[in-house]
Amino acid sequence: MAPREQWGTRAGFIMAAVGSAVGLGNMWRFPYYTAENGGAVFVFLYLAMTALIGLPIMLAEMTLGRGARQSPIKALEHYGGKRWMPLGFLFVAAGFLILSYYSVIAGWTVRYFIQAVRGFEGAPADLFGSISQGTPAIAFHLGFLAVTIWVVSNGVKGGIERASTLLMPVLFLVVVGIAVYAWTLPGSGEGYSYYIGWNPSEFVKTGADGGFWAQANVISEAAGQAFFSLSLGMGAMLTFSSYLKKDSHLPNESLVIASADFGVAFIAGLMVFPLIFALGLSSAIGESTVGALFITLPRVFQEMGGVTGHVVGTLFFGALTVGALTSAISLLEVVTSSIIDTFGWARKRAAWVMGATAAALGILPAMSTDALGYMDKIAEGLFLVLGALGLGIFVGYVMKDPVGEVSKGTKGIRWFGVWRTLLRFVVPPIVGFVLIVRLRDIALATLAWFE
Numbered sequence: 229m230a231p232r233e234q235w236g237t238r239a240g241f242i243m244a245a246v247g248s249a250v251g252l253g254n255m256w257r258f259p260y261y262t263a264e265n266g267g268a269v270f271v272f273l274y275l276a277m278t279a280l281i282g283l284p285i286m287l288a289e290m291t292l293g294r295g296a297r298q299s300p301i302k303a304l305e306h307y308g309g310k311r312w313m314p315l316g317f318l319f320v321a322a323g324f325l326i327l328s329y330y331s332v333i334a335g336w337t338v339r340y341f342i343q344a345v346r347g348f349e350g351a352p353a354d355l356f357g358s359i360s361q362g363t364p365a366i367a368f369h370l371g372f373l374a375v376t377i378w379v380v381s382n383g384v385k386g387g388i389e390r391a392s393t394l395l396m397p398v399l400f401l402v403v404v405g406i407a408v409y410a411w412t413l414p415g416s417g418e419g420y421s422y423y424i425g426w427n428p429s430e431f432v433k434t435g436a437d438g439g440f441w442a443q444a445n446v447i448s449e450a451a452g453q454a455f456f457s458l459s460l461g462m463g464a465m466l467t468f469s470s471y472l473k474k475d476s477h478l479p480n481e482s483l484v485i486a487s488a489d490f491g492v493a494f495i496a497g498l499m500v501f502p503l504i505f506a507l508g509l510s511s512a513i514g515e516s517t518v519g520a521l522f523i524t525l526p527r528v529f530q531e532m533g534g535v536t537g538h539v540v541g542t543l544f545f546g547a548l549t550v551g552a553l554t555s556a557i558s559l560l561e562v563v564t565s566s567i568i569d570t571f572g573w574a575r576k577r578a579a580w581v582m583g584a585t586a587a588a589l590g591i592l593p594a595m596s597t598d599a600l601g602y603m604d605k606i607a608e609g610l611f612l613v614l615g616a617l618g619l620g621i622f623v624g625y626v627m628k629d630p631v632g633e634v635s636k637g638t639k640g641i642r643w644f645g646v647w648r649t650l651l652r653f654v655v656p657p658i659v660g661f662v663l664i665v666r667l668r669d670i671a672l673a674t675l676a677w678f679e
């Protein structure tokens with residue numbers, strides 16, 4: 229068998245992992261969840277979730293991947309025997325499912341990118357209606373996925389690492405640049421208070437829409453968003469870590485990745501809301517997150533007009549597309565590497581066959597945004613949560629010597645005991661709670677279909 233592929237450099241691995249983490253979740257979901265659920269109060273809750281369950285699970289995935297040097301299914305078998313392989317199958321299923329609809333949304337962003345180059349015309353709501361479903365949505369979904377497949381088929385170093393190292397710095401610069409530009413605009417100030425003002429009264433859900441489950445939902449959103457944004461719960465970080473050398477310092481890497489991920493998410497809000505307020509469009513921020521990104525922002529660029537509108541709009545949707553691409557790459561890589569390790573296929577064949585399968589599955593969410601929403605509920609809402617729970621239990625209780633494995637490449641770090649304690653006693657109850665909230669949510673959504 230050919231020796232396992234490896235990253236070329238440490239920075240290459242970091243860029244690829246940050247590329248996986250930074251995506252639509254950061255630039256789209258995070259700012260709106262935050263603004264809607266209490267601003268700074270939500271940010272603190274999110275950071276607490278990242279520290280208490282996100283980082284421990286990321287470290288668990290990295291430990292498994294680097295230790296076993298195998299993709300998820302084989303890595304679980306390696307440390308836990310055959311009966312843990314189904315968890316790996318769940319990962320692959322989640323990867324397929326998420327990739328199939330993620331690529332549909334990414335297709336919209338490509339379409340918007342092209343539109344931004346040309347200049348937005350007409351009513352943005354009509355534009356969204358015409359591109360989000362049906363033939364155009366299918367076409368851009370397929371095109372986006374083809375590029376993703378092409379990168380993955382070129383291998384870990386020559387494809388994924390190269391693309392991420394090239395694209396991620398550009399994304400950072402653009403996001404920071406637009407945020408700074410927005411700050412210089414008169415009237416942007418109110419955008420900041422809308423986004424991260426300290427708003428406990430919005431955080432605590434009371435009144436008609438309040439009560440226990442409403443509050444439980446906000447808390448589980450914070451946890452779910454942390455998993456999704458950090459690419460956890462389906463073996464993406466595990467797979468990427470399987471291409472690491474033994475001397476890499478896993479705790480440091482995980483801190484760098486999580487910080488960069490949070491940084492981009494936070495700054496994304498600093499560009500979006502000040503822009504919207506500076507152009508006087510705050511009343512157009514709709515109820516749905518889809519509306520905010522794909523309807524309000526095009527109006528912002530329209531109102532800006534002239535060269536500025538073209539340039540800022542193009543940069544914005546370009547950055548969004550880049551973020552989506554490097555994330556989709558990691559989703560496809562989980563599926564591809566599993567096939568390579570399990571069936572011994574060549575990389576090119578595995579990438580194209582698996583990518584084509586996800587492409588076919590994505591026709592459904594490209595036809596109907598309702599189907600897309602439901603698939604997201606199942607994959608992000610359920611599979612990732614189950615996956616994270618499984619990972620916590622596996623590394624916390626089943627794996628023989630996780631502390632011995634994670635500490636390779638580090639010298640004299642003493643808080644690994646804390647990590648294991650979090651995995652054993654903090655992760656399962658919190659994630660278990662999230663699971664209950666999500667199951668209820670899915671049951672309600674399913675019942676609503678039959679009404």
Ligand code: TRP
Nearest residue numbers: 249251252253456457459464555
């Ligand atoms: N983290 C990405 C985002 O925020 C999405 C993503 C990529 C992902 N790979 C993943 C989510 C693996 C969960 C698991 O958009």
